[in-house]
Amino acid sequence: MIGLGTWNSSQADVVEAVRIALLVGYRHIDCAHVYRNEHIIGPALSAALDNQYLDRQDIFITSKLWNTFHRPDLVRPACKKTLKDLETSYLDLYLMHSPMAFREGSSLFPKDAHGKLLFSTVSFIDTWKEMEKLVEDGLCKSIGVANFNEDQLKVLLENCKIPPAVNQIECHPFLIQKSLIEFCKSKGIAITAYSPLGSPNSHGWKGKNQPTIIREYEVDKLSYEFEKTSAQVLIRYQLQRGNIVIPKSVNSSRIASNFDIEDFELSEQNMSSLDKLNRDFRFFTFSYAKHHPDYPFVKYKKSKSTFEKIKDKVSKE
Numbered sequence: 001m002i003g004l005g006t007w008n009s010s011q012a013d014v015v016e017a018v019r020i021a022l023l024v025g026y027r028h029i030d031c032a033h034v035y036r037n038e039h040i041i042g043p044a045l046s047a048a049l050d051n052q053y054l055d056r057q058d059i060f061i062t063s064k065l066w067n068t069f070h071r072p073d074l075v076r077p078a079c080k081k082t083l084k085d086l087e088t089s090y091l092d093l094y095l096m097h098s099p100m101a102f103r104e105g106s107s108l109f110p111k112d113a114h115g116k117l118l119f120s121t122v123s124f125i126d127t128w129k130e131m132e133k134l135v136e137d138g139l140c141k142s143i144g145v146a147n148f149n150e151d152q153l154k155v156l157l158e159n160c161k162i163p164p165a166v167n168q169i170e171c172h173p174f175l176i177q178k179s180l181i182e183f184c185k186s187k188g189i190a191i192t193a194y195s196p197l198g199s200p201n202s203h204g205w206k207g208k209n210q211p212t213i214i215r216e217y218e219v220d221k222l223s224y225e226f227e228k229t230s231a232q233v234l235i236r237y238q239l240q241r242g243n244i245v246i247p248k249s250v251n252s253s254r255i256a257s258n259f260d261i262e263d264f265e266l267s268e269q270n271m272s273s274l275d276k277l278n279r280d281f282r283f284f285t286f287s288y289a290k291h292h293p294d295y296p297f298v299k300y301k302k303s304k305s306t307f308e309k310i311k312d313k314v315s316k317e
Contacts, residue, residue, distance in 0.1 A: 003028030005248030013250035015044040032064035042087035062093040070101035075130035094140040168192040173277035192244040199283040
């Protein structure tokens with residue numbers, strides 16, 4: 001239920017972060033190809049397992065299929081690349097990193113001469129069907145998605161043999177995702193909350209007035225009341241909502257502190273006070289891809305030909 005997030009962890013820092021995390025009790029490591037550090041995490045995991053006398057089956061490893069590998073013939077090679085980098089024969093969970101397919105090629109963020117992101121015409125349904133084969137062949141124990149909205153999940157559920165096990169989404173008191181979480185849980189889809197502490201240095205607000213969840217009065221008050229850090233309060237909040245949570249840190253004391261959340265419990269009133277901080281604010285808007293027909297943070301129009309505009313553009317080019 002508590003995993004170590006590895007996004008934005010430098011190659012120099014992530015080795016020690018993985019070692020400390022396993023040492024203090026983490027058994028879930030959240031990775032992704034686009035984080036560009038899986039080739040460092042793999043040897044770090046192998047070394048930590050050997051030194052701490054742990055077996056592979058003791059660890060839950062998550063990774064993600066990046067947007068430039070959505071084309072069906074690229075899905076399996078992408079997964080095998082991740083398996084090689086992570087030095088494992090299988091993944092416990094493999095997520096489609098987003099519903100948006102990017103133009104295939106060597107760049108993870110392909111752009112045209114004007115700096116505009118280039119897209120692929122691949123449907124996430126076709127991508128999912130290839131991911132299902134990874135489960136059938138034993139390369140992945142389970143598969144899921146990330147950053148999917150409710151309408152996209154409905155389309156996927158109508159067109160799959162294996163339903164998604166997880167939807168990994170941004171979730172914190174500024175973005176409580178109540179409706180989406182209720183829908184996912186009604187369909188047996190678990191929620192993994194990323195950025196549970198907020199990401200004030202990310203793609204969201206700019207300038208001096210960017211919001212900081214851990215400095216909110218209500219969070220501070222609960223921190224004082226329970227004699228816990230603000231981060232511990234925010235992690236506990238997600239767990240009590242029934243969500244898996246993946247706080248990211250490379251600081252050894254914070255890694256340990258983030259895991260030490262079993263000796264207190266938030267009341268219903270505490271939970272409600274945190275819910276009331278909601279402002280539907282995203283730190284991660286993926287604004288660079290907002291013109292994609294499968295951009296997930298707007299209403300998904302099922303009746304529309306999903307890739308019509310892209311196909312027209314590609315045919316003209």
